[in-house]
Amino acid sequence: MELRQLKYFVEVAKNEHFSMAAETLHVAQSALSRQVGLLEKELGVELFEREGRNVKLTPIGKMFLEQAMIALKAIDNATQLIEEYLEPERGIIRIGFPSSIASSTLPTIISAFKKEHPDVRFHLRQGSYEFLTEGIKKREIDLAFIGPVPVSDPDLHADILFSEYFYALIPETHSLAQNGSLSLYQLERDSFVLFPQGFVLRKIVVDACHQAGFRPFIPYEGEDLDAIKGLVSSGIGVTLLPETTLFGNMPSGTIKIKISHPEVKRTVGIIIPKNRPLSPSEKLFYEFVLDYFRHINLWT
Structure with a gap:
């Protein structure tokens, strides 16, 4: 089984159409069909049902899609981790935050951080308390600002800022x-x-x-x-x-x-996962935040 085959399979599943998937992937439709066919042959099951020019997932295809997407996400995370170890100053950090810190606290912190680390990029996601805690656990976000701070969740490490x-x-x-x-x-x-x-x-x-x-x-x-x-x-x-x-x-x-x-x-603070280490870029930002508020608290 090749990584390319998984990517091709997922794209066909999304489009429910071979020619549209081929156009998205910038490959020939015949090459796409051949790779998906080889994947089905290796697995010993049909992943798609053909309906004229369209296709839809078989029941086992739907189950395989869920796991294939998890696998591809894990590979993307691993690749990003390697890239950030080589160049931590050019990483991407996914930050979650509640609306209650959106107008003042968050912009101030990010602005201060960017002055020292201008090439680090951010994906910002606003959400509810449950969204933020579950997002960390499911690896949908890397760090989150939150209030009040959950101090007893076994899956989260929390710091009160x-x-x-x-x-x-x-x-x-x-x-x-x-x-x-x-x-x-x-x-x-x-x-x-x-x-x-x-x-x-x-x-x-x-x-x-x-x-x-x-x-x-x-x-x-x-x-x-x-x-x-x-x-x-x-x-x-x-x-x-x-x-x-x-x-x-x-x-x-x-x-x-x-x-x-x-x-x-x-309380207002920052939460990170307990079950995985932070990437170099995430750690850089996390430690910056702790130090930033440590200095503020010394003067207040």
Whole structure:
């Protein structure tokens, strides 16, 4: 079995058409058909059912496709690892992050890193808490920023970079807008604008409200941070957000107020896999991040 045959097979499976796959691969259709035929002969099974000019996978072909894609991905990862050992300054790093650090924390870190390592490239993927933790475990991303930090997951190594408080974001027309701080129970009768069920930022806020002695009324939900801020700006509700999401990004018509009771805060950190070593480029970035925040924490 040759690597070329696996690549040809996967491309035909994707296109469900030999001539289209051949065009994508820039090979003659006859050569493509011959290699797939040799693969089927070696395996002793038919991978495709022919339907005129189109093809579709047989049941065993579907199972083989799943494993073939895993094998090809593993080979790509191994090749990238070798390339990065030879030239760690030219690697590609897949970074996951939540929306709550997208506007300030992440751009600042990457900008500082690129000044010292301009040729390292990044693939950035934003996602939910579960997406970030599972993405690391499944090798879909290499490192991830996350908050709060999962400190007890057996498959992840986590470093806490900093802790931050949540602030109440309210319309400037709100009766509490002139207060220097507030107790969370003072928002008991307000409508809340929060992330949907399953988002960790929602859970933090709801748990804090329960601690303050009430169940929040949540008629408005949104997955986009700016949309949530915009709804508060329009005057239809209030929300609680981590402080870093409000740095230099306060929507017009809103006020942020410190919460005096209960204490609402979260940790923010970086997670990496426990079950595999980082590539040279990934390690370079990981150590840079730790050192970057170590220096910040010394001065705060």
